[in-house]
Amino acid sequence: MGGVLPLIGKRLLLGLVTLLVVSIIIFGAVELLPGDIAQQILGQSATEETVAALREELGLNRPAYVRYFEWLGSAVQGDFGTSLANQRSVAEQLGPRFANTLFLAGLAALISVPLAIGLGVLAALYRNSVFDRVANAVSLVSISSPEFFLGYILIVFFAVQNQIFPAISNVTPDMEMGERLYRTLLPAITMALVVTAYMMRMTRAAIINLLASPYIEMARLKGVPNSKVITRHALPNALAPIINVVALNLAYLITGVVLVEVVFVYPGVGQLLVDSVTKRDFPVVQACCLIFAATFILFNLIADVGAILSNPRLRHPK
Amino acid sequence: MSDQEKKSVLLEIKDLKIEGYSDEKWIEIVHGIDLTLHRGEVMGLIGESGAGKSTIGLAAMGFTRDGCRISNGTVLFDGMDLTTATRAERRALRGSRIAYVAQSAAASFNPAHKLIDQHTESALLHKVNTKSESEEDAIELYRRLRLPNPEEIGFRYPHQVSGGQLQRAMTAMAMSCRPDLIIFDEPTTALDVTTQIEVLAAVRDIVDQFNTAALYITHDLAVVAQMADRIKVLLKGDEVEEAETRKMLADPEEDYTKSLWAVRSFKREQKPPPAANETPLISVKNVSAAYGPVKVLDGVSFDIYRGQTVAVVGESGSGKSTTARCITGLLPPSEGEILYDGSPMPPRYQDRSKDQLRQAQMIYQMADTALNPKKTIGEIIGRPLQFYGGLRGADLKKRVDQLLDQIELEPSLYYHRLPSELSGGQKQRVGIARSLAAEPSFIICDEVTSALDQLVAEGILRLLDRLQKELNLAYMFITHDLATVRSIADVVVVMKEGKVVEMGPKDEMFKPPHHEYTDLLLSSVPEMDPDWLTNLLESRGVDNIGEAAHQKKA
Incomplete structure (x- = not known):
């Protein structure tokens, strides 16, 4: 494994640098917005003097880079400042919401990843059959439909016309697991539908890509049946692209929940982000963006490491 | 087994026709082949590319590649017609009674699994052996095929094992169920000569030991002469003779067979050595180079004079192509320098002037990938004319036509064609014209004939020779094929592991005494004499062939 660890270390370091750059961009973007926090807090009726006094009090007169490092320093320790809207700590507000989002995304992943890889393998196995064509057509439809639209359709069928699931997924911290799952299922399915299609098509393509390889022909000439050719000979070599698309889609599940959470009124980070933007609650917006960025970078990192580990040449150096 | 059974017919192919699908219609590519193979017999199938050798070999297993189908005839294997057998019946035969050894073992072993797991797969699948039995058997076969560390080598992944060893491991894998028939599809084509011997000896040995019948497919006549009891010559899907x-x-x-035999007759006179006071055109001085931390060239020096051909020979990984990359400036050397006409050239091609760049041109091994598939032949040859010569319009067209004439392609027919519409030999000619377009004094030919059939390769060599005479060109000829060296070189440089082992005029290089490595290389080139391999093995001793000899002397 000697060759792998330095590679992974390098990726980790790169991830941290990326995160740092992203934090600068987020902070800079908020700086560029017209008006500052002092004006926001005091509202339009405030006089010049009171605004200036508040600026002095909040330290807004200091240069941007000083404030950036202050913000970054406390963010690293888990302190994202206080919300302008309700004076509560941002971290306190964000914590349970982030847990909810992770729960929703986790459930969606649990449904979509096995489903996508299974369907992808089957589609590759029976390529150009009726099954393959139907699976491809359905996946194309679900890729092309925006998730909020899919969400509303699911609500119409499963919550309004048939009333199997609730239309609003209002989970609370003291809710029991079963009830929680039940209420989260509809948004989770919505998200799963969107990402399954990508992952399935990628799995299928990655496997089919390999079917022309000499070692696949060799396996067939050894009398290996078709199903084993796909699962034993093609799939292990197709892992790198599959891991990549899975990890990217998992990242998307967490960061892309905004719309679905709003549709189902699910109390996650997405909801909070949308609320905070409308209220111009900068500290919360900054924290949400940073968390989303960190998630994205983390999953990319996982994809890279996964791809490295799935390569026998790197796993077993000469 | 009685003698009668030993000699009974194992495989009988009658009037086999195979069609391939292209341009939305089925075209016949094998036109009614008959073939009879007895138990324990080795038949060599030879012919140029497109002769249908591999297609017939695969059909003997009841297998056709995607886009091919058997349209007529029968393939009787031990009484069963494989063209009408069910999928399950055919699958039951494959790997167990008929096995296949592919051209490139490196590509045909699955990179994700250990060798021994792939070895035992057939035996487990066909329920011949248990896992532990077949692992033991694998180790035994590895030993018989004289693989180093037979106990341990199977537990490695394909990329951890060298090409020659992989090819032997693949032969061992084919033997795993003790098949009645093995199809060898060019098993040594991708190997260096010293490794080739090892594989040839191993294959012959194992086929003898188990009385296995074999179809041995190759385009190398000298190889087939060592291996086969009978030879069948094929041409474009037809049998020529057997x-x-x-x-x-x-x-x-x-x-046709006579012309194949005669191919190796081309030989041009060695030119007299240059005058003592002549400045070499290109002078490689003490060049060392590395890819990252890996050192690949170590103090390489040699000179190339005007109008002369320097052949650089050596096995894969010996640094031949890297030397070419240093000369062209693609890879700046870490030490040493390249002199052109006595004055040093900048190490990086980016720092060289247009005129310096123009002087050294390259022709590549794979004409397929070296020509832009979206450009017409006229555009491909015209590009260096525009770049170096600044030619436009009618002048440009006229010069391209001249060049096409020089490479013996009719301008009116080829100017507007795309590379994909040309044969391999024609593509290589276009590659030559493109390098000539720059009006260089020096051309590097990197294995330019090794992807071509012998007759076509011969044509390319004659063309290069004629151009050299007409234009007083200097060639650096990179090759691992010593027959090519013998026919065209003036000076031979032998490289091994990034160093020049020996160099000198061709006449002297092909006469003993030599450096040991040169000797090993030279004596490893198969000859047409069917007893050549047997004699060689006797003279070297079984444990001192190919790779083993190589390592011992290293």
Whole structure:
């Protein structure tokens, strides 16, 4: 494994640098917005003097880079400042919401990843059959439909016309697991539908890509049946692209929940982000963006490491 | 087994026709082949690319590649017609009674699994052996095939094992169920000569030991002469003739076969050595180079004079192509320098002037990938004319036509064609014209004939020779094929592991005494004599062939 660890270390370091750059961009973007926090807090009726006094009090007169490092320093320790809207700590507000989002995304992943890889393998196995064509057509439809639209359709069928699931997924911290799952299922399915299609098509393509390889022909000439050719000979070599698309889609599940959470009124980070933007609650917006960025970078990192580990040449150096 | 059974017919192919699908219609590519193979017999199938050798070999297993189908005839294997057998019946035969050894073992072993797991797969699948039994058997076969560390080598992944060893491991894998028939599809084509011997000896040995019948497919006549009892010559899907090996070599009946035999006759006179005071055109001085931390060239020096051909020979990984990259400036050397006409050239091609760049041109091994598939032949040859010569319009067209004439392609027919519409040999000619367009004084030919059939390669060599005479060109000829060296070189440089081992005029290099490594290389080139391999093995001793000898001397 000697060759792998330095590679992974390098990726980790790169991830941290990326995160740092992203934090600068987020902070800079908020700086560029017209008006500052002092004006926001005091509202339009405030006089010049009171605004200036508040600026002095909040330290807004200091240069941007000083404030950036202050913000970054406390963010690293888990302190994202206080919300302008309700004076509560941002971290306190964000914590349970982030847990909810992770729960929703986790459930969606649990449904979509096995489903996508299974369907992808089957589609590759029976390529150009009726099954393959139907699976491809359905996946194309679900890729092309925006998730909020899919969400509303699911609500119409499963919550309004048939009333199997609730239309609003209002989970609370003291809710029991079963009830929680039940209420989260509809948004989770919505998200799963969107990402399954990508992952399935990628799995299928990655496997089919390999079917022309000499070692696949060799396996067939050894009398290996078709199903084993796909699962034993093609799939292990197709892992790198599959891991990549899975990890990217998992990242998307967490960061892309905004719309679905709003549709189902699910109390996650997405909801909070949308609320905070409308209220111009900068500290919360900054924290949400940073968390989303960190998630994205983390999953990319996982994809890279996964791809490295799935390569026998790197796993077993000469 | 009685003698009668030993000699009974194992495989009988009758009037086999195979069609391939292209341009939305089925075209016949094999036109009615008959073939009879007895138990324990080795038949060599030879012919140029497109002769249908591999297609017939695969059909003997009841297998056709995607886009091919058997349209007529029967393939009787031990009484069962594989063309009408069910999928399950055919699958039951494959791997267990008929096995396949592919051209490139490196590509045909699955990179994700250990060798021994792939070895035992057939035996487990066909329920011949248990896992532990077949692992033991694998180790035994590895030992018989004289693989180093037979106990341990199977537990490695394919990329951890060298090409020659992989090819032997693949032969071992084919033996795992003790098949009645093995199809060898060019098993040594991708190997260096020293490794080739090892594989040839191993294959012959194991086929003898188990009385296995074999179809041995190759385009190399000298190789097939060592391996086969009988030889069948194929041309474009038709049989030309079939005979016992010795008879076929001594007395071929058909003209086509005679022309194949005669290919190696091209030989041009060695030029006199340059005058003592002549400045070399290109001078490689003490060049060392590395890819990252890996050092690949170590103090390489040699000179190339105007109008001369320097052949650089050596096995893969010896640094031949890297030397070329240093000369062209693609890879700046870490030490040493390249002199052109006595004055040093900047190490990086980016720092060289247009005129310096123009002087050294390259022709590549794979004409397929070296020509832009979206450009017409006229555009491909015209590009260096525009870049170096600044030619436009009618002047440009005229010069391209001249160049096409020089490479013996009719301008009106080829100017507007795309590379994909040309044959391999024609593509290589276009590659030559493109390098000539720059009006260089020096051309590097990197394995330019090794992807071509022998007759076509011969044509390319004659063309290069004619151009050299007309234009007083200097060639650096990178090759691992010593027959090519013998026909065209003036000076031979032998490289091994990034160093020049020996160099000198060709006449001296092909006469003993030599550096040991040169000797090993030279004596490893197969000859048409069917007893060559047997004699060589005797003279070297079984444990001192190919790679083993190589390592011992290293």
